[in-house]
Amino acid sequence: MPSLLLTIFILQLTIHLINTVGATAIDELLWTLYNTLPTRTRSAVQDSKTLRAEVVRLRKEMTATSSQDEFAKWAKLRRGHDKAVAKYDDNANALKTHRQTFTRITTTLRYLGTNGLRLLLQFYFAKTPLFWIPTGWVPNYAAFLLAFPRAPRGSVSVQVWGIACATVVQMVFAAGAAAWVLLMRGREEGVGMGKQGRRKEEEGVAMGGGGEGKKEI
């Protein structure tokens, strides 16, 4: 059943991506996207922006006005400022409750779409063999582990396939990250040879010492 194999791989990839990017960052992005749509909170968000700009403008104007020489003007600015701040706070509070609801819903949906789906698949296809291993390829106890927990002996179970996918995804990403770092370092070294080289040498000495210490133990 190649589609199930692929589904589980993609699912594990998605989970890994979400974990790497971070749930809050995704929520942030979704909230921004949500407010570009013609929703109820859209106008509130825009109001909030204009109000903040207004408050900043008034504050600037207030500092530019001498309270001693032009008290009347200053006091009027201050009244406007206080009013705008109060309005902004109200608006921000209202938005905050909306945002909380939104985050709760997206979190639930995200959970259902990833880990929920994974659990469902694992439960539903628990007895299904994903693919068969030719007899004699692995010893008996390994075959038992591969079929764990309920798939027929001699096949690979959903759980094991999921774990394998997750491990591979993780390893590939780790390898990618390491390669990236190496690449960047190589480029840096190419740019600033002098200092970098000397430091590298020192590091090498330190590492060598550490290695010897280990050997002794």
Next chain:
Amino acid sequence: MSAAVDADSDNLEPSLQSIISQKSLRWIFVGGKGGVGKTTTSCSLAIQLAKVRKSVLLISTDPAHNLSDAFSQKFGKEARLIDGFTNLSAMEIDPNGSIQDLLKEGGEGAEQAMQEMGGIGSMMQDLAFSIPGVDEAMSFAEVLKQVKSLSYELIIFDTAPTGHTLRFLQFPTVMEKALAKLSQLSTQFGPMLNSVIGARGGLPGGQQLDEVLAKMESLRETIGEVNTQFKNADMTTFVCVCIPEFLSLYETERMIQELTSYEIDTHAIVVNQLLFPKKSNDCEQCNARRKMQKKYLEQIEELYDEFNVVKMPLLVEEVRGKEKLESFSEMLVHPYQPPE
């Protein structure tokens, strides 16, 4: 816009006549920064109002009581007629009266009760008075109860400097909140407390918990009533006193904004200690001060175009004693004409 402003300032007379002829008023507060002449203004206002009202009570809530000083007569916690008047009384109260004082006033019973209850008593006390401003609010409530029973037609408060005033005006709100919380607590924990206290036969002093709670409830009603009266522009107004200087003006503006947020009406400003030097004088200092005062006066008139702005001159002598206050008070009604 300027035309409309001009029209407005033309319409509003520069005197407190509107307050004096407003017969529905029951509470008047006089407040402002320290040293601007609140006491003088409130005494003068009281004298003018005593002419048109049946009975007027002047209360000082400033801990630095100045009423005694202004009338050269000793006033205390009880209302007392001012010498030379038949319908104008005065009293001085301390807004910082602590709860211990209140307990003492409540008689030996209350104090004894708290002591005998031991742990629970002090715990209850802590609980009740952990709410900020409650002990002051309690003494304020006591005063209000007293004042209400005295049935004066008009009560003028000579308040303490700004910060105090605003706290004082907040008391009814604070008090209402605190008491609402207490009565809620008591309905929730009342049965439990009763069973604890009941085991040793009710509160010492022969009181029952329910009685105490009922008392509190009635206090709450009084406070609530006063609160609605304070927020009613027909019954209560606030007279701001200031001098034409930056800090005083700043405080006045802050106070007016806060009063608006408490929904307390204010539409009169008394500008005190104005200098009116003769044109043909060569006192450099006087002319410089006059120039500065003029600048702030213009700002006041621009900013407070919906207010009665009363301009009072700086006199060459201290305003103390009945006669001087009376002549000073005339200027609240008939605007002072500066010499040419």
